[in-house]
Amino acid sequence: MPYINGLGVYAPEKIIDNAYLEKLVETSDEWITSRTGIKRRRMAADDEITSDLACKASLAALKDCGRSVNDITHVFVSSASPDALCPVTACVLIRKLGIKGVMAFDCNAACSGFINALQLANYTAMADPNAVILVVAAEIMTRKLDWTDRTTCVLFGDGAGAVIVSRNLPQNPQGFCAEIDDILIDTDGEFSELISIHAGGSRQRYSVGDPVDRNYFISMNGREVFKQAVRSMVEAARSILERNRLSLEDISLVIPHQANDRIIQAVGDRLDVPVDKLFSNVSEYGNTSSASVTLALHDARNADLMPKGGRVLLTTFGGGFIWTAALLNIL
Ligand code: ACO
Numbered sequence: 001m002p003y004i005n006g007l008g009v010y011a012p013e014k015i016i017d018n019a020y021l022e023k024l025v026e027t028s029d030e031w032i033t034s035r036t037g038i039k040r041r042r043m044a045a046d047d048e049i050t051s052d053l054a055c056k057a058s059l060a061a062l063k064d065c066g067r068s069v070n071d072i073t074h075v076f077v078s079s080a081s082p083d084a085l086c087p088v089t090a091c092v093l094i095r096k097l098g099i100k101g102v103m104a105f106d107c108n109a110a111c112s113g114f115i116n117a118l119q120l121a122n123y124t125a126m127a128d129p130n131a132v133i134l135v136v137a138a139e140i141m142t143r144k145l146d147w148t149d150r151t152t153c154v155l156f157g158d159g160a161g162a163v164i165v166s167r168n169l170p171q172n173p174q175g176f177c178a179e180i181d182d183i184l185i186d187t188d189g190e191f192s193e194l195i196s197i198h199a200g201g202s203r204q205r206y207s208v209g210d211p212v213d214r215n216y217f218i219s220m221n222g223r224e225v226f227k228q229a230v231r232s233m234v235e236a237a238r239s240i241l242e243r244n245r246l247s248l249e250d251i252s253l254v255i256p257h258q259a260n261d262r263i264i265q266a267v268g269d270r271l272d273v274p275v276d277k278l279f280s281n282v283s284e285y286g287n288t289s290s291a292s293v294t295l296a297l298h299d300a301r302n303a304d305l306m307p308k309g310g311r312v313l314l315t316t317f318g319g320g321f322i323w324t325a326a327l328l329n330i331l
Contacts, residue, residue, distance in 0.1 A: 008060025037261020041157025111318025161294020
């Protein structure tokens with residue numbers, strides 16, 4: 001089976017805490033903390049774009065596994081907040097990395113984008129024994145927010161994470177290494193309107209000079225999304241355990257999509273995950289969409305929560321709806 005070897009992240013320096021948001025909209029640190037668990041989030045600098053975050057995370061992942069940019073054969077960038085509709089962020093990224101002639105493109109599966117891109121890398125590595133695939137999830141969600149809408153602007157933040165996938169074991173034994181054991185992906189388009197950015201694509205016509213209105217920013221039915229997110233991540237986690245004949249006792253850490261602490265706790269409660277096996281860092285970053293599980297993997301590793309020989313269960317949920325589960329064996 002292919003391996004992830006090398007994990008790197010980048011979180012912009014600027015920190016926006018809840019007190020800052022109290023000055024923008026009618027909200028409070030108490031409301032945000034009690035409803036979401038989020039205390040602060042990162043915000044990209046004015047001159048940073050998504051490919052910049054992706055580039056920093058990619059270089060960190062390469063360093064972690066001791067590889068050079070010239071080893072890369074494929075680049076898959078997951079983003080719901082790319083540089084632009086065109087050019088493709090992955091192509092801007094390879095220019096910034098100083099490479100050419102690799103297969104490079106973007107994929108968008110909203111907050112589940114990283115695991116979808118990882119599955120693509122997994123299949124690619126199975127088909128091509130020489131493939132060295134850079135998988136990057138990079139998001140500047142703060143540019144997709146209506147800063148007058150308190151129901152969404154308090155939830156999201158910016159960040160990026162990258163991994164290298166290949167069939168070879170890592171060159172740097174100190175770097176992150178995990179076998180990709182299994183990945184499960186499920187979808188249901190019936191709920192696509194519950195999280196959306198209505199305009200900016202083909203479905204809303206616009207012309208030069210039209211005002212930028214709230215349709216260009218994220219809107220969400222928070223309560224309904226909450227219920228579906230819990231239900232779907234629990235279902236995916238149970239299914240992947242069952243089809244691998246595993247139980248939660250075989251799992252050393254569960255990392256759900258970092259959207260909201262109450263969602264994470266509800267997933268943990270329904271699966272009966274002991275508190276010390278349920279990871280959350282949403283208080284520090286907010287919801288960074290597809291980058292969320294990469295930042296979580298990185299922080300969990302730094303906290304020594306992923307010992308060698310342990311098994312990690314990831315589960316994600318995002319717009320579409322698309323939800324996933326993945327099993328990693330830590331080497
Ligand atoms: N500050 C203060 N009050 C607020 C805020 C805010 N930031 N936002 C909403 N409220 C108010 C509402 O207006 C409402 O007031 P009303 O009763 O007078 O109408 C009240 O708080 C309760 O609103 P609810 O939406 O019912 O609050 P809820 O307890 O459901 O919490 C939340 C809202 C946090 C958005 C929750 O529904 C949630 O977490 N949903 C999931 C959202 C999410 O994480 N989505 C991302 C997952 S998928 C992905 O990552 C794309």
